[in-house]
Structure formats: structure tokens, C-alpha cells
Amino acid sequence: MEREMIRESPLPPSAGSEPRGLATLSIDDTGPVYEGIITDPPTRPTGLYVRVRNMVKHFNTAKGLFRAVDGVDVDIEPSTIVALLGPSGSGKTTLLRLIAGLEQPTGGSILFDDVDATDLSVQDRQIGFVFQSYALFNHKTVAENIKFGLEVRKLNIDHDKRVQDLLALVQLQGLGDRYPRQLSGGQRQRVAMARALASNPRLLLLDEPFGALDAVVRKQLRAGLREIVRSVGVTTIIVTHDQEEAFDLADKVVVFNRGLVEQQGKPTDIIKHPRTPFIMKFVGETNVVPATSLLAKRMRFSTPRSLVMFRPHDIKLFKSPPVEDTPVTVAATVADKANLGWTIKYLLRFDDDVECELHLTRDQDENDYNLVLGSRVFVYVNPKSMMGFNKSDIDSTPLV
Numbered sequence: 183m184e185r186e187m188i189r190e191s192p193l194p195p196s197a198g199s200e201p202r203g204l205a206t207l208s209i210d211d212t213g214p215v216y217e218g219i220i221t222d223p224p225t226r227p228t229g230l231y232v233r234v235r236n237m238v239k240h241f242n243t244a245k246g247l248f249r250a251v252d253g254v255d256v257d258i259e260p261s262t263i264v265a266l267l268g269p270s271g272s273g274k275t276t277l278l279r280l281i282a283g284l285e286q287p288t289g290g291s292i293l294f295d296d297v298d299a300t301d302l303s304v305q306d307r308q309i310g311f312v313f314q315s316y317a318l319f320n321h322k323t324v325a326e327n328i329k330f331g332l333e334v335r336k337l338n339i340d341h342d343k344r345v346q347d348l349l350a351l352v353q354l355q356g357l358g359d360r361y362p363r364q365l366s367g368g369q370r371q372r373v374a375m376a377r378a379l380a381s382n383p384r385l386l387l388l389d390e391p392f393g394a395l396d397a398v399v400r401k402q403l404r405a406g407l408r409e410i411v412r413s414v415g416v417t418t419i420i421v422t423h424d425q426e427e428a429f430d431l432a433d434k435v436v437v438f439n440r441g442l443v444e445q446q447g448k449p450t451d452i453i454k455h456p457r458t459p460f461i462m463k464f465v466g467e468t469n470v471v472p473a474t475s476l477l478a479k480r481m482r483f484s485t486p487r488s489l490v491m492f493r494p495h496d497i498k499l500f501k502s503p504p505v506e507d508t509p510v511t512v513a514a515t516v517a518d519k520a521n522l523g524w525t526i527k528y529l530l531r532f533d534d535d536v537e538c539e540l541h542l543t544r545d546q547d548e549n550d551y552n553l554v555l556g557s558r559v560f561v562y563v564n565p566k567s568m569m570g571f572n573k574s575d576i577d578s579t580p581l582v
């Protein structure tokens with residue numbers, strides 16, 4: 183059974199946020215369901231420069247004040263893609279909704295270019311939205327769905343030409359006459375994208391846009407999105423908890439934890455130079471060993487904290503002890519081997535029963551190691567690549 187409705191607000195309203203003049207729709211369907219809003223076209227076609235200053239959003243809950251966003255500063259440069267990444271409940275979507283004007287901040291400000299946009303209405307923000315739960319009208323064709331955004335805004339342009347241009351942009355040429363049910367999930371999401379871009383917004387907000395799709399389609403859409411953003415020049419903010427998506431797509435990644443930004447910067451900077459134990463643990467894989475373990479001690483890594491982490495690929499492995507003990511190594515036994523296609527994971531057990539993983543590419547393993555279970559190996563980890571931490575440093579439980 184199909185249910186369709188048009189309503190004024192795209193999302194369940196929350197305290198103090200009553201977006202005006204938005205048209206959205208939700209449909210019960212077997213495929214992905216999407217929601218979307220299109221606001222007025224901008225006066226300039228270039229992307230918006232978004233600056234978020236000391237943004238705070240507290241919610242009153244039965245358990246007390248909930249600090250969903252607790253003093254966030256983010257700069258989003260024009261025509262770039264910024265990914266908001268973080269564990270569930272860390273405040274990503276709340277910040278996106280604040281930027282959209284769907285939530286009223288408890289404190290702080292939002293600047294669009296150099297203009298204070300904190301109190302702007304949603305439609306005055308000139309934003310395109312794509313949500314995972316974006317509803318396409320099932321009784322309208324693809325072209326009519328895209329045209330919808332233009333019609334509700336009464337834009338004085340050639341609608342048919344605009345729709346054809348948008349179909350070409352999202353590589354759905356020739357599919358304008360199809361109905362959403364005749365499209366794959368990935369194609370529907372591209373229609374959602376075309377619809378969000380129909381009014382030529384200066385800012386595109388995407389909330390887990392590919393969440394309902396499989397890995398291969400996600401990858402294709404990612405590449406498509408990157409090209410679209412480059413060609414249209416729209417500033418884009420994407421909320422995701424898929425790290426690969428964030429690091430592959432974004433010019434800048436902003437990592438959230440407990441309503442705060444733990445680190446923001448270029449993807450490679452965050453990967454190579456994690457600033458906190460939370461980032462180190464959250465981004466990429468880590469081995470965790472006690473600070474009192476044989477490994478930590480022998481590597482002369484000293485920390486006042488109880489635990490030590492390091493990346494599996496930071497292990498240097500020797501099949502026999504290095505000559506004259508340089509570098510200094512610790513003996514371990516090969517306890518397990520997992521063959522994961524292009525990656526081989528070994529489990530190494532030290533003589534104090536502490537374990538760690540070693541990750542090798544298949545080629546590395548075949549050419550240099552090919553370790554036998556039970557064999558003895560010698561492990562070196564540069565102490566500079568180690569980080570000391572306490573369990574509480576990596577806790578991501580939202581704070582109430």
C-alpha cells in the first residue's frame with residue numbers, strides 16, 4: 183500500500199524550528215524512501231562560504247539537558263566538499279540541521295559569506311537537501327519529480343531544458359519518462375540529487391545520502407557526486423558515518439565526538455596525524471596493548487596512561503632476530519592467519535599473552551613473509567607511532 187503526503191516541514195519539527203514554505207513528501211514503498219527540499223535559487227552561482235562559530239544546541243530531555251552540539255567552530259570553504267564524520271549520536275545531523283535552519287541554535291552563529299545567517303528562514307538560505315529518506319513522488323515521472331522543485335519555486339526559466347540539463351548532470355539521460363519504481367536505488371538517489379540541484383543552490387546538504395545502498399553503488403555515486411560538485415561549484419556538506427566515504431569524497435573531514443569537534447582537516451592529515459586517542463581509535467585500525475606489556479616496555483614507550491595503541495601497519499616484522507639487536511625487537515608466536523582477499527591478517531601472541539594484529543597486502547605476504555602458524559617472529563614498533571591512552575579517552579557515549 184502506498185501512502186503519499188505533502189507537508190510543510192521536511193522533518194519532524196523540534197523545539198523552536200518551524201521551517202517555512204518547504205514542500206516534501208514521504209512515500210511508503212519497498213525501495214529507499216527519500217526526503218528533499220529545494221529552496222530559492224541563489225543570486226550568484228558560486229558556492230557559499232559557510233562559517234560556524236561557537237555553535238551550541240542543547241535539548242531538554244527527560245534525563246536533563248542534552249548537549250547535542252556543544253561549541254563547534256567549522257569553516258567550509260566555497261565549492262568544497264566537507265564531510266561530518268563521527269559515531270552515532272555525536273551531533274553531525276544536528277549541526278547539519280542548524281546550518282539548514284531546521285533547528286534554532288542555543289548559542290553561536292552561522293555566517294554565509296560574510297553575512298550573519300543565524301536567523302535566516304530556511305528558504306532564504308538557498309540550500310539543496312538530499313536525505314537518505316528522500317521521497318520521490320511515485321506517481322510522477324523522473325522528469326516531473328525534478329521539475330517539482332522548479333514549479334514550487336516558480337522559477338522564470340525553461341523548465342524542460344533545465345530538467346534535461348539536470349538529467350545529463352546526474353547521467354540519467356533518456357530516463358526522464360520513467361517512474362521511480364522503474365529505477366534502481368542508486369538511480370533514484372541521483373534523481374534526488376538532480377532535484378536538490380534544480381534551483382541551483384549555493385549550498386548542498388546531504389545526510390547519509392547513500393546509506394540505503396550497497397557498497398558498489400555507493401562508490402559509483404560517490405564518484406558522481408564529486409564530479410557534480412566540481413562542475414556545479416556548489417559548496418557541499420555531507421553527514422556520514424562511513425569513513426571510506428568521508429575520506430574518499432571530502433576536501434575536509436570534521437570528526438565529531440560528544441557534540442564537539444575532535445579534529446578537522448584534510449583527510450590525509452587526519453589519517454597521518456591523529457591528534458587525540460579518540461581520533462586514532464576511530465579513524466583506521468589499531469592494536470591496543472597494556473602500557474605494562476612486554477612490547478610497550480621493550481619499545482621504551484613510556485606513558486602515564488594504562489593503554490597503548492598503534493596501527494597494525496606500523497609493525498616491522500623480522501623472521502629472525504635483527505643482527506646486534508638493532509632495532510630492538512620482541513619475540514612473538516604466529517597464533518592465527520586470516521585471508522581476507524587482498525589483505526592478510528596475522529595474529530601475533532607475545533610471551534606475556536598480549537596479542538596484536540599485523541596487516542599485510544597479499545603481495546607482501548607472498549613475497550616476504552608467508553608465515554607458518556606457531557612459528558616465532560620478531561616485532562618492532564617505532565615508539566613514535568604509539569599513543570598512550572585511558573579507556574575514558576576514547577569513550578563516545580553521548581553526554582547528558
Ligand SMILES: Nc1ncnc2c1ncn2[C@@H]1O[C@H](COP(=O)(O)OP(=O)(O)OP(=O)(O)O)[C@@H](O)[C@H]1O
Nearest residue numbers: 196241248250269270271272273274275276277580
Ligand atoms: N529533538 C531532540 N531532542 C532531544 N535529543 C535530540 C534531539 N535531536 C537529536 N537529539 C540527540 O542529540 C544527539 C545527537 O544527535 P544527531 O542526530 O546529531 O547525531 P548523529 O551524530 O547525526 O548520529 P547518527 O549518526 O546516529 O545520525 C543524539 O543523542 C540525539 O538523540
